[in-house]
Amino acid sequence: MADAENRPQGRMRFVSAEQVAQRAGVSRSAVSRTFTPGASVAPATRAKVLEAARELGYQVNDLARGVLANHSRLVGIVATKPEVGFRAHLASALAKALIARGNIPVLINTGQTEAEMLAAQRTLIGHRAEATVILSGSPPQSFFDLARRNGQPLVVIGRSEPDADHVRAGNSEASRKAAAAFLRAGRTRLAIAGSASGTPSIRERETAFAAEAERLGASVAIGRGADSDYESGVAAARLLFGGAGHPDAVFCVNDQIAFGLMDFIRCERGLAVPEDVAVIGFDDVPEAAWLSYRLTTFRQDPVSMAARAVDLIGRRLAEPDLPPAYERIIPDFVVRQSFIPA
Numbered sequence: 001m002a003d004a005e006n007r008p009q010g011r012m013r014f015v016s017a018e019q020v021a022q023r024a025g026v027s028r029s030a031v032s033r034t035f036t037p038g039a040s041v042a043p044a045t046r047a048k049v050l051e052a053a054r055e056l057g058y059q060v061n062d063l064a065r066g067v068l069a070n071h072s073r074l075v076g077i078v079a080t081k082p083e084v085g086f087r088a089h090l091a092s093a094l095a096k097a098l099i100a101r102g103n104i105p106v107l108i109n110t111g112q113t114e115a116e117m118l119a120a121q122r123t124l125i126g127h128r129a130e131a132t133v134i135l136s137g138s139p140p141q142s143f144f145d146l147a148r149r150n151g152q153p154l155v156v157i158g159r160s161e162p163d164a165d166h167v168r169a170g171n172s173e174a175s176r177k178a179a180a181a182f183l184r185a186g187r188t189r190l191a192i193a194g195s196a197s198g199t200p201s202i203r204e205r206e207t208a209f210a211a212e213a214e215r216l217g218a219s220v221a222i223g224r225g226a227d228s229d230y231e232s233g234v235a236a237a238r239l240l241f242g243g244a245g246h247p248d249a250v251f252c253v254n255d256q257i258a259f260g261l262m263d264f265i266r267c268e269r270g271l272a273v274p275e276d277v278a279v280i281g282f283d284d285v286p287e288a289a290w291l292s293y294r295l296t297t298f299r300q301d302p303v304s305m306a307a308r309a310v311d312l313i314g315r316r317l318a319e320p321d322l323p324p325a326y327e328r329i330i331p332d333f334v335v336r337q338s339f340i341p342a
Contacts, residue, residue, distance in 0.1 A: 015058040024052035075103045075313065076124035078117070079135035082109055084229055085256040086283040086300060087135055090157065093306035094133060101310055103130065117143050125150050131313045133157065134164075153316035155309045159200040162324070165312040167305050170330035171201055171282075172208035174298040175251065177333060178280045179212040182249040185342040187278055191221040191247035193236040193261050195228040195254075202228065205253045205282060221247060225257065233260020241269050248277060249339070255281040255288050258295055262338065278339035282331070294337035304329060 017031045024031070026045055033039040034049040041049075052058075075098050082091045095105040106129065110120040121143055124132055131153040144163040147154050154164035182190055190213050194206045210220045223239035225232020236257060240247055241264070252258035258281035265271045273279055281288060284299035308327045315325065335341065 015056045017058070019056060020049060020052045020058045023056060024048040073103050074106050074124070074127055074129040076120070076129045076132040077105055077107045077135065078110055078120050078124075078132060079107070080110060081229075082107060082135065085254060086285055086302065089285060090135060090300075090302040090305060093302040094135075094309060097303075097306040097310045101314070114142065118146070121146055125152060130317065131155065133309055133313075134159075151320065153313055153320075155312050155316075157305060157309060165316060165325045165327075167308045167312070167327045167329070169201065169300050169305075170328055171204040174282065174331045174333070175205045175208035176212040178251045178298075179209050179218075180216065181280070181333075181339070181341045182251070182278065183213070183216050183218055185249075185278070185339070187249035188218060189221075189245070189248045190218050191223065191240050191250045193233060193240065193250050193252040193257050194222055194224040195232055195236075195257065196224045196226050197228050199228070202253050205251075209251050225260075228254055229256050230260040233257035233262075234264045235260075237261040237264035237268075241265055241271075246271070246277070250277060250279050252279060252281045255283045255285045255295060255297055257281075258297070258338075259287065259293055262293060262295070274337065274339050280339050284331075284334050288334075289336070296336045296339040297334055298331035299334050300331050301329070 018028055021028045021031045024045075026049060030041060030045050031049050031053075033041040034046050077091055077094055079087055079091060082088060091107060095107070098105040106124065106127075108120040108123065110116045121132065125146065129152065132147065132155070134154065134156045135158070144154065144161060148163055154161070155167065156164045157167045158169065160166060160168070179190065192206050192209055195202050206222070210222070213220045221240055223236035225235035233252065233256060237260065240250065240261075246269075250261060252261055258279055262273055262279055265277055266273060271277050279295065281295045281297035282300075284297045287293065288295040288297050308329070312325055312327065315322065
């Protein structure tokens with residue numbers, strides 16, 4: 001038998017359990033028992049198998065085990081534009097938390113149409129994914145029906161769905177705090193830089209800010225870009241600052257929009273932040289602390305949100321019939337130079 005290092009290159013040939021058994025001089029079943037937690041195997045046999053496995057570079061075929069058990073350690077992370085803004089940091093934190101739990105994270109970059117979402121889900125169910133975490137998009141009811149029929153746990157972050165566990169930021173609490181802080185500081189011409197994407201989190205932030213401002217006696221202008229990215233912040237700023245008058249305080253529904261808005265009003269309109277226009281963002285991505293922005297914002301902690309989501313997966317797998325869980329994390333108010341409260 002040729003050793004692994006002597007095999008011809010160009011064709012993938014994983015080391016098999018049978019090769020380990022031959023190298024160790026034991027049966028194939030002894031190799032299987034050695035790598036099965038809790039299985040009975042003599043210490044001397046275990047030592048020979050582990051040494052042979054080390055020499056050959058053998059790794060257990062977890063995929064085959066998953067197929068035999070009708071499930072795998074795969075966990076899907078479904079997101080639209082996972083490389084953008086806070087979502088990128090959340091996806092990264094989720095991957096780390098899942099690996100620490102012993103799972104294999106699978107990131108699926110999907111669109112928001114029903115066909116795209118269902119294609120992503122069928123891929124995960126076809127590979128017997130243990131659970132799915134949804135970071136973005138608005139999955140159709142058929143998405144949840146298919147998961148329920150297959151017994152696959154779903155965790156949604158940043159939205160509410162009746163057939164899933166939830167992790168959500170305290171969007172309304174933070175947004176109301178932003179409106180009150182602006183008015184206490186004497187800012188009276190308030191505005192929202194929002195997004196036409198209309199995700200549940202975006203809608204909640206816009207609605208709560210406007211309602212609190214109006215409750216306190218102020219009116220609110222709204223400018224929306226097409227999405228929730230930097231270019232949409234520029235587009236929202238064009239709408240809000242296109243006339244003779246302009247807002248003196250803007251609440252941006254995320255930091256990416258805040259960056260675009262700040263660059264536009266400073267570079268295209270010659271306005272100073274915060275002297276002419278105070279700005280508050282949402283998320284506290286690392287760029288918010290850059291000297292170019294020094295953005296006052298609300299911090300969502302991706303590590304904490306990821307930990308909550310992974311805990312919910314474990315809870316659901318252990319007790320499938322529990323009612324849906326709702327985890328709500330209130331963001332911290334991080335004060336920098338774009339707005340200093342009174």
